[in-house]
Amino acid sequence: MTDRIPVLVDCDTGIDDAMALLFMLAQDRFEVVGVTSVFGNNTAAQCAINSLRVLELVGRGDIPVAVGAENPLVGEVTYLATHVHGSDGLGDAGLPTDVAAQPDSRDAVTLIDDLSREYAGRLRILAVAPLTNLAHALERIPDLTDRVADVVIMGGACDAPGNQSPAAEANIIHDPEAAQVVLSAAWPTTLVPLDVTMREVLEESDRSALFAAGTAVPEFVARATDFYFGGYGWAVYGRRASPAHDALAAAILTGDIVPTVFPHIDVDVDCTDGPSRGATIADTRAKYRRFEGVAPGRTRVALETDGSFPRVLVETLIGFGERLGIR
Amino acid sequence: MTDRIPVLVDCDTGIDDAMALLFMLAQDRFEVVGVTSVFGNNTAAQCAINSLRVLELVGRGDIPVAVGAENPLVGEVTYLATHVHGSDGLGDAGLPTDVAAQPDSRDAVTLIDDLSREYAGRLRILAVAPLTNLAHALERIPDLTDRVADVVIMGGACDAPGNQSPAAEANIIHDPEAAQVVLSAAWPTTLVPLDVTMREVLEESDRSALFAAGTAVPEFVARATDFYFGGYGWAVYGRRASPAHDALAAAILTGDIVPTVFPHIDVDVDCTDGPSRGATIADTRAKYRRFEGVAPGRTRVALETDGSFPRVLVETLIGFGERLGIR
Numbered sequence: 105m106t107d108r109i110p111v112l113v114d115c116d117t118g119i120d121d122a123m124a125l126l127f128m129l130a131q132d133r134f135e136v137v138g139v140t141s142v143f144g145n146n147t148a149a150q151c152a153i154n155s156l157r158v159l160e161l162v163g164r165g166d167i168p169v170a171v172g173a174e175n176p177l178v179g180e181v182t183y184l185a186t187h188v189h190g191s192d193g194l195g196d197a198g199l200p201t202d203v204a205a206q207p208d209s210r211d212a213v214t215l216i217d218d219l220s221r222e223y224a225g226r227l228r229i230l231a232v233a234p235l236t237n238l239a240h241a242l243e244r245i246p247d248l249t250d251r252v253a254d255v256v257i258m259g260g261a262c263d264a265p266g267n268q269s270p271a272a273e274a275n276i277i278h279d280p281e282a283a284q285v286v287l288s289a290a291w292p293t294t295l296v297p298l299d300v301t302m303r304e305v306l307e308e309s310d311r312s313a314l315f316a317a318g319t320a321v322p323e324f325v326a327r328a329t330d331f332y333f334g335g336y337g338w339a340v341y342g343r344r345a346s347p348a349h350d351a352l353a354a355a356i357l358t359g360d361i362v363p364t365v366f367p368h369i370d371v372d373v374d375c376t377d378g379p380s381r382g383a384t385i386a387d388t389r390a391k392y393r394r395f396e397g398v399a400p401g402r403t404r405v406a407l408e409t410d411g412s413f414p415r416v417l418v419e420t421l422i423g424f425g426e427r428l429g430i431r
Numbered sequence: 432m433t434d435r436i437p438v439l440v441d442c443d444t445g446i447d448d449a450m451a452l453l454f455m456l457a458q459d460r461f462e463v464v465g466v467t468s469v470f471g472n473n474t475a476a477q478c479a480i481n482s483l484r485v486l487e488l489v490g491r492g493d494i495p496v497a498v499g500a501e502n503p504l505v506g507e508v509t510y511l512a513t514h515v516h517g518s519d520g521l522g523d524a525g526l527p528t529d530v531a532a533q534p535d536s537r538d539a540v541t542l543i544d545d546l547s548r549e550y551a552g553r554l555r556i557l558a559v560a561p562l563t564n565l566a567h568a569l570e571r572i573p574d575l576t577d578r579v580a581d582v583v584i585m586g587g588a589c590d591a592p593g594n595q596s597p598a599a600e601a602n603i604i605h606d607p608e609a610a611q612v613v614l615s616a617a618w619p620t621t622l623v624p625l626d627v628t629m630r631e632v633l634e635e636s637d638r639s640a641l642f643a644a645g646t647a648v649p650e651f652v653a654r655a656t657d658f659y660f661g662g663y664g665w666a667v668y669g670r671r672a673s674p675a676h677d678a679l680a681a682a683i684l685t686g687d688i689v690p691t692v693f694p695h696i697d698v699d700v701d702c703t704d705g706p707s708r709g710a711t712i713a714d715t716r717a718k719y720r721r722f723e724g725v726a727p728g729r730t731r732v733a734l735e736t737d738g739s740f741p742r743v744l745v746e747t748l749i750g751f752g753e754r755l756g757i758r
Binding site: 263264378385389396 | 590591592593594597598629667668669670697699701702703704705706707710712713714715716718719720721723724
């Protein structure tokens with residue numbers, strides 16, 4: 105049991121998931137009580153190992169990591185974003201590939217069941233991957249929405265281009281049916297889409313600051329983002345830079361970042377087989393009146409942030425590294 | 432025959448179509464050689480009458496106005512935006528409802544056929560309505576794409592909310608199948624979506640300037656926008672203001688407005704029966720690198736403009752009113 109705010113992180117650990125995990129592990133007010141893995145950036149099995157690698161970097165191999173879904177609700181996985189995250193899945197940043205701890209013997213849904221019972225009404229979920237585990241959990245645990253305080257999701261693209269397709273963002277298009285289940289369930293949801301994650305950009309100066317700190321946590325992130333900067337980041341921005349998608353969702357969960365445009369609106373997911381499959385259809389039509397005087401919808405959506413996140417992330421990681429004292 | 436650049440306007444004449452027609456009629460370098468009507472803001476039959484009312488206001492009842500499609504390619508019309516444009520279809524601005532001229536005896540496709548032959552290779556088309564007439568014309572006239580210089584379309588929403596649905600803009604959702612045909616045909620297309628039209632906003636000061644001019648053309652537009660300001664404009668902006676969707680497309684056709692972000696990208700239309708039906712799926716993924724170093728797509732899309740259009744529109748209408756000398 106913890107007096108801190110318990111958080112379960114559901115992730116497909118690649119580079120930005122690792123940043124999100126580290127950002128959460130750095131918090132005094134929050135405790136990461138469990139991690140579940142799902143297919144996406146890699147297989148669920150490998151993503152669990154990657155999560156353990158990150159946890160062991162900061163001496164937290166004790167946190168349970170449970171393997172989740174290897175396939176979406178409908179059909180089978182067709183695509184893993186392994187090329188984005190390096191041959192070792194974490195940006196070839198020198199993190200050991202073998203881990204002392206093993207994944208938890210429970211599957212992801214059982215861990216969600218256990219933790220949501222243990223921390224009933226208090227558990228917050230940070231979901232930064234395809235939403236398959238949460239959809240399965242909603243199906244198997246009828247009162248799950250009563251046990252969970254809220255779900256903060258990195259995913260979607262509202263008034264921004266997609267990334268895996270012109271219309272759709274990767275986490276959502278990996279399992280649109282699951283996303284629709286999770287976004288329409290009776291729990292508070294927050295969506296952190298590409299609209300904001302693509303605008304909070306880590307630059308070379310941020311990477312230099314992380315390196316200069318001289319401790320293990322920021323140095324790992326600096327090395328991993330080096331990989332991101334040269335490949336994915338270059339393709340997207342045309343320069344050495346990168347987003348930190350999942351980490352921004354973590355900072356919005358903690359309140360370190362408060363979006364400047366953050367309305368409650370309805371979001372539905374395109375589950376057709378057409379060209380918009382996986383699109384998040386967010387009703388942003390009231391944006392021109394700053395969402396004033398309109399009935400609120402189901403999901404709180406981060407539509408704009410103020411650009412301060414890279415600084416917050418760098419400072420958090422450097423401070424965490426210093427407190428840990430691991431070099 | 433004319434030495435000026437010949438333009439055919441395909442419209443469903445409501446308030447902003449009227450503004451677009453007047454903007455084109457005000458041009459020295461361009462000549463409106465024909466107008467075709469289609470269902471949308473009203474029936475195609477009524478929209479033809481409305482176009483004639485606008486033409487007669489400026490003494491151009493001689494321009495042929497042909498009635499076009501009353502229904503989309505697939506299914507039947509389910510919705511006419513009559514409430515947006517007033518009980519007389521033109522903002523109840525006092526324009527006579529009876530006209531001296533009659534619609535042309537030819538149907539819209541025949542007029543397109545005749546004019547595209549007469550002005551082969553030179554004819555420009557301003558399409559500010561559902562694209563049904565142009566889709567029919569492409570089907571009936573195999574070499575139409577060779578005869579037409581280009582098509583400038585008001586329609587769609589790329590990285591902006593729709594208006595008729597969260598995902599879709601009215602002109603496109605009225606006939607998605609036609610839009611897909613027109614956007615994938617082998618002629619140069621320019622798309623002017625809500626991304627820009629919603630950001631070029633007529634304010635009360637613009638309306639005052641139009642009124643103060645004291646001539647018939649700006650006064651009609653001032654009265655018609657008064658209706659727009661109070662209903663549609665208020666709902667959208669939460670204040671007395673309005674977009675001038677179709678007129679902006681006209682100004683982009685003439686070059687009076689040059690979008691500041693104006694890439695050639697691929698645009699497809701969602702023709703499913705899902706929640707994204709009618710969405711324009713524009714591949715804007717290269718926006719974060721200013722579309723540099725990426726292969727160009729089929730359609731030139733206005734993604735950003737500089738906010739100068741209201742001034743351009745007001746000055747154009749006032750100048751036109753003065754030249755005509757009609758009070």
